[in-house]
Amino acid sequence: MKISSDICVIGAGAVGKAAALAMARSGLSVVLVTPDAPPANPAPLADWDLRVYALNHVAHTLLSSLKVWSAMDGSRIAPVDAMAVHGDGDAAGNLDFDAYGARVDALAWIVEDGNLNRALDAALGFAAGVQRVQGSAVQLDCTVDRATVTLDSGQLIDCSLVVGADGAHSWVRTRADIGMDYRAYGQRAVVANFETTEPHHGTASQWFLGSDGIVALLPLPGKRVSLVWSAPEPLANTLLQDSPQQLCKRLQALPGQPLGEFTMLPPALPKAFPLRLIRSHSLVSHRVALIGDAAHVVHPLAGQGMNLGFADIDALLAALDRREQASDCGDARTLSRYARSRKEEVLLMQVATDGLQRLFSTELGPVKALRNLGMTAVDKLPFLKRRLMSHAFGRSLHSHTTPSS
Numbered sequence: 001m002k003i004s005s006d007i008c009v010i011g012a013g014a015v016g017k018a019a020a021l022a023m024a025r026s027g028l029s030v031v032l033v034t035p036d037a038p039p040a041n042p043a044p045l046a047d048w049d050l051r052v053y054a055l056n057h058v059a060h061t062l063l064s065s066l067k068v069w070s071a072m073d074g075s076r077i078a079p080v081d082a083m084a085v086h087g088d089g090d091a092a093g094n095l096d097f098d099a100y101g102a103r104v105d106a107l108a109w110i111v112e113d114g115n116l117n118r119a120l121d122a123a124l125g126f127a128a129g130v131q132r133v134q135g136s137a138v139q140l141d142c143t144v145d146r147a148t149v150t151l152d153s154g155q156l157i158d159c160s161l162v163v164g165a166d167g168a169h170s171w172v173r174t175r176a177d178i179g180m181d182y183r184a185y186g187q188r189a190v191v192a193n194f195e196t197t198e199p200h201h202g203t204a205s206q207w208f209l210g211s212d213g214i215v216a217l218l219p220l221p222g223k224r225v226s227l228v229w230s231a232p233e234p235l236a237n238t239l240l241q242d243s244p245q246q247l248c249k250r251l252q253a254l255p256g257q258p259l260g261e262f263t264m265l266p267p268a269l270p271k272a273f274p275l276r277l278i279r280s281h282s283l284v285s286h287r288v289a290l291i292g293d294a295a296h297v298v299h300p301l302a303g304q305g306m307n308l309g310f311a312d313i314d315a316l317l318a319a320l321d322r323r324e325q326a327s328d329c330g331d332a333r334t335l336s337r338y339a340r341s342r343k344e345e346v347l348l349m350q351v352a353t354d355g356l357q358r359l360f361s362t363e364l365g366p367v368k369a370l371r372n373l374g375m376t377a378v379d380k381l382p383f384l385k386r387r388l389m390s391h392a393f394g395r396s397l398h399s400h401t402t403p404s405s
């Protein structure tokens, strides 16, 4: 049997689920293809999730409008009130941001993957206009005015637009013949959660450690923090083999860390994720649009991958809203409008995260001195700092800040 819809979203990570909800809310019929069965009874949140995201104002606004934000367990979300960035070496530079200076209630929010996905699943359970179909997409055929997706079960989905939200190794991207540039960073992000003896006061801290990579400690509710250590492969292997006590000692030794003693939280077993840069040559092709990691993968040093994905959804919705009355949602002009509107922000984030990663991984003495000087200089330039903040924490900061702040 064939299912017909306006849109077929392939991939049900957080970005795919949010896209399906957002498009259904704007009156379109959506099929969401997911390899996993929808959870019957969502499991209660227990241990602190090893996957956490710093979500910015764009993500907050989108998820609030979909009633997903309010459906999350608020007691498990930590607002980020300030950010402290530390350089490396003897003349380490410093760069500080705070919500007060940006005139917002929080710079970002730290949200667990489980909390977010549970709320998205609950919203999908109630959403009129979204049909969740279990399976993996195995074939894509496009004619001039329709696209047909075939699932591994043999199920056919006929639609006007296929939205590829199927992650870094996107099947949709390959099937749509969209090329990409891929570069492995030779690093893995080691993640684990800790309890500390001193409070973090809502501050997210980041240390650029040269050849030892980049350490981020993100605030969780209470005296807890989540570690993301982007480490070169050999160090990542060592960190994964460390005992919990050894890893705690390494964090306690971070220069100027204010959190006291660390204890690793259950499951006390760090996880690691390979880091890479993926640049899709285009965000669209005939009757296809890519969003989220299917469209772009960036280094997590700025915590922006998922935020970019949510901003893609906003942009695709805006392009769909603006389409001419007679045209369907896979119309070429609509898709190129979407691609154009995302070009600048995606490129900027790719260049910025890649550039920072390169700049801070070199051990050349003069480069080290310059980058530390540069950090301290930016810290003293309110205008530049504000520009950096609005890119990192979401466009809405533009409207909340004033030139004199």
Ligand SMILES: Cc1cc2nc3c(=O)[nH]c(=O)nc-3n(C[C@H](O)[C@H](O)[C@H](O)COP(=O)(O)OP(=O)(O)OC[C@H]3O[C@@H](n4cnc5c(N)ncnc54)[C@H](O)[C@@H]3O)c2cc1C
Pocket (backbone or CB within 6 Å): 010, 011, 012, 013, 014, 015, 016, 033, 034, 035, 052, 053, 054, 055, 135, 136, 137, 138, 165, 166, 167, 168, 170, 171, 172, 189, 191, 228, 273, 291, 292, 293, 294, 300, 302, 303, 304, 305, 306, 307, 308, 309
């Ligand atoms: C260590 C680390 C820390 C990070 N921290 C942050 C942060 O603080 N803030 C932030 O914004 N971002 C952060 N990110 C980035 C963020 O994790 C990703 O950008 C985000 O998870 C991408 O979501 P997605 O839904 O696009 O892709 P995914 O989560 O990869 O989901 C893709 C889905 O598609 C499905 N799929 C694949 N192929 C098919 C197929 N053929 N048919 C059907 N389904 C298919 C998969 O099963 C999967 O469910 C971080 C990343 C890392 C590695």
